[in-house]
Amino acid sequence: MKHLLSPLDFSTEELDSLFHLADDIEREPGKYAHMCAGKKLATCFYEPSTRTRLSFETAMLNLGGNVIGFSDAASSSASKGESVADTTRVICCFADICAMRHPKEGAAYVAASRSSIPIINAGDGGHQHPTQTLTDLMTIHALKGRLGNFTIGLCGDLKFGRTVHSLINALVRYENVKFIFISPEELRVPDYIIEMLKEKEIPYEEVINLESCIPQLDLLYMTRVQRERFFNEEDYVRLKDFYILDRAKMALAKQDCLVLHPLPRVNEISVEVDEDERAVYFKQVQYGVYVRMALILTLLELV
Amino acid sequence: MLNVGKIEEGLVLDHIKAGKSMEIYRYLQLDKLDCTVAIIKNARSNKMKKKDIIKVECDINMLNLDILGYIDHNITVNIIQKGEIVEKMALHLPKEIKNVIHCHNPRCITSIEQELPHIFVLADEVKEIYRCKYCEEKYSKKASHDK
Numbered sequence A: 001m002k003h004l005l006s007p008l009d010f011s012t013e014e015l016d017s018l019f020h021l022a023d024d025i026e027r028e029p030g031k032y033a034h035m036c037a038g039k040k041l042a043t044c045f046y047e048p049s050t051r052t053r054l055s056f057e058t059a060m061l062n063l064g065g066n067v068i069g070f071s072d073a074a075s076s077s078a079s080k081g082e083s084v085a086d087t088t089r090v091i092c093c094f095a096d097i098c099a100m101r102h103p104k105e106g107a108a109y110v111a112a113s114r115s116s117i118p119i120i121n122a123g124d125g126g127h128q129h130p131t132q133t134l135t136d137l138m139t140i141h142a143l144k145g146r147l148g149n150f151t152i153g154l155c156g157d158l159k160f161g162r163t164v165h166s167l168i169n170a171l172v173r174y175e176n177v178k179f180i181f182i183s184p185e186e187l188r189v190p191d192y193i194i195e196m197l198k199e200k201e202i203p204y205e206e207v208i209n210l211e212s213c214i215p216q217l218d219l220l221y222m223t224r225v226q227r228e229r230f231f232n233e234e235d236y237v238r239l240k241d242f243y244i245l246d247r248a249k250m251a252l253a254k255q256d257c258l259v260l261h262p263l264p265r266v267n268e269i270s271v272e273v274d275e276d277e278r279a280v281y282f283k284q285v286q287y288g289v290y291v292r293m294a295l296i297l298t299l300l301e302l303v
Numbered sequence B: 001m002l003n004v005g006k007i008e009e010g011l012v013l014d015h016i017k018a019g020k021s022m023e024i025y026r027y028l029q030l031d032k033l034d035c036t037v038a039i040i041k042n043a044r045s046n047k048m049k050k051k052d053i054i055k056v057e058c059d060i061n062m063l064n065l066d067i068l069g070y071i072d073h074n075i076t077v078n079i080i081q082k083g084e085i086v087e088k089m090a091l092h093l094p095k096e097i098k099n100v101i102h103c104h105n106p107r108c109i110t111s112i113e114q115e116l117p118h119i120f121v122l123a124d125e126v127k128e129i130y131r132c133k134y135c136e137e138k139y140s141k142k143a144s145h146d147k
């Protein structure tokens, strides 16, 4: 039995088969509509994350399965002081697979170590959120047709953005990827990532200005600057509007430069960009469902 | 010097930093064993001036010595059979240590669930870096020595 706790739990070969399965689900959803009949997914969310939970639940329903669970700690036994380990043992009696979100780092690992059913980490604090990374990779695979051989720009909060760090760690496993990190000085990518890239001799650049580097990008990954990361409102206000992707900047980008964003966006991408064919952040949500469907089928060993 | 008799079969842990023997006694859980244990504190040493020594008369497989590598790899472990030293064991940093160091990351699951064991995994043998098995928080053994 396999769990998914970190994006690197799957080898690139395993990811390849997962993405090919998701491709097939996209092509012929009807073929998969009953594959999980009689199976139950438990969504155990100790903190609310409606988008992630709905994506998992949609994935299971699309496969003909059922869904049980809780959507915040107050409605779970955690409010009575039950441990993650005990809750997991109970859930194992109810469901066939479990997606868990928890504010504390390592919670999904605790669950997996006590579990008789596959556990999917749906986010454990600032630590890991592997299905977001799978969604990002799947979107690139599906719309770019390749993982590797491209220059990717990552823009915005590169310091605190867990999504960005996971994506970098996942992409370094592919051939010929060049990174351009676009951020204000205060939100630069952490040193440990730079050291890792140097060690692996992977090309990267750190820049402040988006306009000057946008023409060379094959992919642009935008992120939101999160208010909760800042101690004072002043810094937040100053940095949140540092990068706003608009039509004028998109005019400088390549004809096939895809724009991704983990959503929700605040104002870092102007709504006028939404009509641009290269803006794929809403398609990304759809690919998130396909890849979660493929993941559920794979972990339940139904394919 | 105080004289403690020879042992027939067991271990002699020599060159323990003076004063550290009781800590090692606890880590090796010698209190749980029904065998002869001698603890010599502040013995004279040419190399160290003062040192502690622990002698344990038991089947050596009953003890998990991994932790010694973590506590102090300068300890000499002599394995005794038929009253003679048959082997001097080299100590290495253990791959995993349990409940020896604690995770101080306030975002770690161990910060709210007290019954979880604190497990650290050796991430880099050369740099002596351990990481929390739950949250991957870094713990540098070298850095903690420098303090």
Ligand SMILES: [Zn+2]
Residues within 6 Å of the ligand: A106, B103, B104, B105, B108, B109, B110, B132, B133, B134, B135, B136, B137
């Ligand atoms: Zn920890």
